[in-house]
Amino acid sequence: MKVGTKIPARPLDAALAYAALGIKVFRVRRSKAPYANCTRCDKQSSLYIKHRPEECRCGVPTCHGFWAATTDTDLIRHWWTEEPDANIGAPCKLNGWAVLDIDPRNGGSRSLAALEGRVGVLPGTTMQITGGDGLHLLYLSPGFDLPGEPFPGIDFKHNGYILLDPSVHASGARYRWAGDGLFRLPATPWPSALLPRKEKQPLPAPSQAPRHPFPRPTQASRREGGGKLWSVEDLVQHVMDSVAGDKQRGRNNSLYFAACRAHELAEQGLIDLGQAHTALMHAAAAVGLTESEARNSFDSAATRPSDRRRVA
Numbered sequence: 608m609k610v611g612t613k614i615p616a617r618p619l620d621a622a623l624a625y626a627a628l629g630i631k632v633f634r635v636r637r638s639k640a641p642y643a644n645c646t647r648c649d650k651q652s653s654l655y656i657k658h659r660p661e662e663c664r665c666g667v668p669t670c671h672g673f674w675a676a677t678t679d680t681d682l683i684r685h686w687w688t689e690e691p692d693a694n695i696g697a698p699c700k701l702n703g704w705a706v707l708d709i710d711p712r713n714g715g716s717r718s719l720a721a722l723e724g725r726v727g728v729l730p731g732t733t734m735q736i737t738g739g740d741g742l743h744l745l746y747l748s749p750g751f752d753l754p755g756e757p758f759p760g761i762d763f764k765h766n767g768y769i770l771l772d773p774s775v776h777a778s779g780a781r782y783r784w785a786g787d788g789l790f791r792l793p794a795t796p797w798p799s800a801l802l803p804r805k806e807k808q809p810l811p812a813p814s815q816a817p818r819h820p821f822p823r824p825t826q827a828s829r830r831e832g833g834g835k836l837w838s839v840e841d842l843v844q845h846v847m848d849s850v851a852g853d854k855q856r857g858r859n860n861s862l863y864f865a866a867c868r869a870h871e872l873a874e875q876g877l878i879d880l881g882q883a884h885t886a887l888m889h890a891a892a893a894v895g896l897t898e899s900e901a902r903n904s905f906d907s908a909a910t911r912p913s914d915r916r917r918v919a
């Protein structure tokens with residue numbers, strides 16, 4: 608077994624320890640409320656310049672949530688000196704990870720048992736006990752996009768981020784590395800039994816690819832009556848822009864609005880609902896909504912009374 612690293616208890620020291628191992632980290636408020644973007648990245652500002660977070664060139668190192676993640680020690684010192692208790696976030700895909708996130712409160716333990724009954728015991732790897740009594744299994748990214756939430760209480764975290772030891776959960780409990788408490792860089796490939804069956808499209812190699820977290824729409828939505836024309840990309844942008852509002856309700860409302868449009872457009876065969884769902888869940892995670900908040904918004908949009916006049 609590889610030699611592990613003892614992660615210091617003080618968040619600044621811990622963040623520096625991760626960065627020294629090559630892990631990109633960023634600051635996450637304990638409330639999870641995102642930090643405001645700069646004026647060029649803030650849709651509400653008159654100086655806003657339209658762009659996607661992965662293509663941002665504003666130079667301000669805190670814009671766009673987890674896209675700010677870095678190994679730059681000066682910036683890390685600055686962040687945690689300013690806010691010593693901030694949690695430590697690590698984007699999964701940007702660090703080459705895919706994380707199996709098991710939440711026992713939502714049936715994750717049962718799902719895991721059922722899953723392992725079917726595909727065999729999952730390969731051993733770096734494990735973290737979350738402050739919510741859940742479990743993170745950190746694997747190497749398969750290089751494919753993964754479905755977000757295949758089983759009750761189990762998430763495949765790939766486009767989103769996780770918090771790292773010694774971050775503090777809303778419950779007040781600390782995240783901590785399992786076993787001997789030491790951290791080891793994930794070295795085990797994502798279990799092949801958990802690869803999606805149909806979408807085995809390799810992602811472009813990181814060296815050639817700019818940052819592209821969101822599936823691009825294959826087909827823009829069309830409509831005959833004129834007015835606003837939404838594509839999946841527009842809906843994602845709508846959710847991403849809500850981060851400037853800094854209020855959870857604003858983000859939830861934006862997601863709900865986008866989800867309503869997605870269901871309506873999908874009913875008319877103009878967009879693919881599965882693709883829109885995946886893209887919007889990624890966007891929701893990027894603006895700091897939890898999976899369950901995002902799921903609730905998306906699901907309530909599905910059951911909302913139809914309002915087709917506005918899109919037909």
Ligand SMILES: [Zn+2]
Nearest residue numbers: 645648665670
């Ligand atoms: Zn900016």
Ligand SMILES: [Zn+2]
Nearest residue numbers: 648663665670
């Ligand atoms: Zn920007």
